[in-house]
Amino acid sequence: MKLSIVGCGYVGTVTGVCFADLGHDITFYDLDEKKLALLGAGKAPIFEPSLEELIRRNQHRFTTTSDLTGAVHDTDLTFVCVGTPSQEDGSIDLSYVLSACSAIGKTLKNLPDFHPVIIKSTVFPGSTGGSICSVLEKKSDKKAYVDFGLGSNPEFLREGTAVPDFCTPDRIVLGADDERTMGALRSLYTPFECPKIETAIRTAEMIKYASNAFLATKISFANEIGNLAKKLGIDSEKVFEGVGLDRRIGPAFFGTGIGFGGSCFPKDVRALIAGAKDYDEHLRILPAVLQVNEGQPLVVVRLLQKYLPDLRGRKIGVLGLAFKPDTDDVRESRAIPIIRQVLDAGAEVIAYDPLAMENFASLFSEITYAPSAEAVLSAEAVLITTAWEEFEHLDYHGTIVIDGRRVAAASRDARVYEGVCW
Numbered sequence: 545m546k547l548s549i550v551g552c553g554y555v556g557t558v559t560g561v562c563f564a565d566l567g568h569d570i571t572f573y574d575l576d577e578k579k580l581a582l583l584g585a586g587k588a589p590i591f592e593p594s595l596e597e598l599i600r601r602n603q604h605r606f607t608t609t610s611d612l613t614g615a616v617h618d619t620d621l622t623f624v625c626v627g628t629p630s631q632e633d634g635s636i637d638l639s640y641v642l643s644a645c646s647a648i649g650k651t652l653k654n655l656p657d658f659h660p661v662i663i664k665s666t667v668f669p670g671s672t673g674g675s676i677c678s679v680l681e682k683k684s685d686k687k688a689y690v691d692f693g694l695g696s697n698p699e700f701l702r703e704g705t706a707v708p709d710f711c712t713p714d715r716i717v718l719g720a721d722d723e724r725t726m727g728a729l730r731s732l733y734t735p736f737e738c739p740k741i742e743t744a745i746r747t748a749e750m751i752k753y754a755s756n757a758f759l760a761t762k763i764s765f766a767n768e769i770g771n772l773a774k775k776l777g778i779d780s781e782k783v784f785e786g787v788g789l790d791r792r793i794g795p796a797f798f799g800t801g802i803g804f805g806g807s808c809f810p811k812d813v814r815a816l817i818a819g820a821k822d823y824d825e826h827l828r829i830l831p832a833v834l835q836v837n838e839g840q841p842l843v844v845v846r847l848l849q850k851y852l853p854d855l856r857g858r859k860i861g862v863l864g865l866a867f868k869p870d871t872d873d874v875r876e877s878r879a880i881p882i883i884r885q886v887l888d889a890g891a892e893v894i895a896y897d898p899l900a901m902e903n904f905a906s907l908f909s910e911i912t913y914a915p916s917a918e919a920v921l922s923a924e925a926v927l928i929t930t931a932w933e934e935f936e937h938l939d940y941h942g943t944i945v946i947d948g949r950r951v952a953a954a955s956r957d958a959r960v961y962e963g964v965c966w
């Protein structure tokens with residue numbers, strides 16, 4: 545098939561490049577010419593392991609364009625993959641999706657063929673069939689589900705493992721309210737052997753939110769039990785190894801520590817809470833999930849102050865600035881509130897991250913960025929905030945280590961070793 549991808553961020557780039565690898569012809573469109581230029585030059589606009597290799601291998605199967613009409617008219621289906629950031633009240637900001645769909649709608653006006661528009665951006669249930677549908681119909685002067693198709697195909701890929709997540713997913717969710725769009729999605733995903741759920745658009749949208757909210761809930765639940773376990777002298781890892789062996793529960797996402805960050809979990813949980821209010825549903829579990837998550841960085845600072853009660857003038861090391869390993873993404877990184885508190889308490893911070901220092905420097909200019917992880921060990925105490933593998937094997941001998949990610953648990957030769965939930 546010929547596919548156009550509108551929005552070359554995380555989801556759009558990975559989706560397009562992986563579909564190209566399956567033999568489809570891809571047209572990438574973005575308002576940001578820099579992203580298109582990078583893709584055109586065989587480079588990834590985002591950091592993701594193995595993505596650049598896949599781009600180089602499939603470059604003959606994709607084109608980049610700033611002509612949206614050409615992109616839509618020359619392809620069989622369009623994926624909308626633009627960002628849906630948070631608004632101040634936590635609800636999602638649909639403006640990028642609506643403006644992309646307004647532009648796509650205009651291109652549909654003179655297109656004689658039926659063309660499915662598939663929303664991959666994470667949107668609150670009801671948005672695709674609501675305001676997104678309206679703008680497409682208004683700008684195209686056509687009827688959705690009859691003259692053009694509309695669908696939802698949420699993406700579950702994780703940063704750092706996006707390519708394998710895309711290629712071998714646990715499931716694929718196909719949301720469509722008309723048979724022709726469902727048929728197009730079905731045929732596109734034929735080569736994938738995982739379970740596929742065919743459902744209504746708004747159900748597909750809700751599956752994405754409910755999945756992310758549940759995973760976030762698992763993490764906060766583990767952290768709440770983990771905080772108590774530590775006080776009782778119990779190692780939470782062993783606890784969740786035992787809990788996770790129950791097949792009704794499963795072992796994933798019970799990693800205790802300083803909580804979840806990144807571009808999805810915090811945003812999606814907030815969006816679900818805020819969106820539910822419009823339907824007079826006042827969610828109770830999810831605000832608690834966020835509350836536990838906000839508390840975990842404080843645990844690190846509390847443990848640090850057990851050994852250095854007065855942080856004024858102290859030099860504190862921070863290992864890890866990315867929200868998780870194998871990415872340079874610092875959005876909602878737990879290192880942010882931790883460093884803020886340490887600075888507020890009057891300490892100096894020296895930090896290191898293998899990939900994310902440049903991105904972090906745009907948030908914090910008042911800390912020192914170290915050339916290596918070893919250089920951070922000169923600090924009076926070291927806080928581990930991202931589970932980069934290279935932090936496992938450092939010589940922590942003689943150091944105060946407060947480990948937020950259970951990275952250095954094996955190397956207990958530190959002067960003091962404290963884990964957040966162990």
Ligand code: UDX
Pocket residue numbers: 699700701702703704756759763796797798799800801802803804805806807808809867868
């Ligand atoms: C997440 C979802 O997993 C993915 O399906 C969705 O498409 C996008 O959001 P991502 O944000 O890339 O993916 O990372 P993920 O691996 O899920 O981790 C999110 C955060 O949770 C990280 O900060 C990570 O450190 C934390 N985490 C994860 C834990 O604290 N404990 C765990 O057990 C797992």
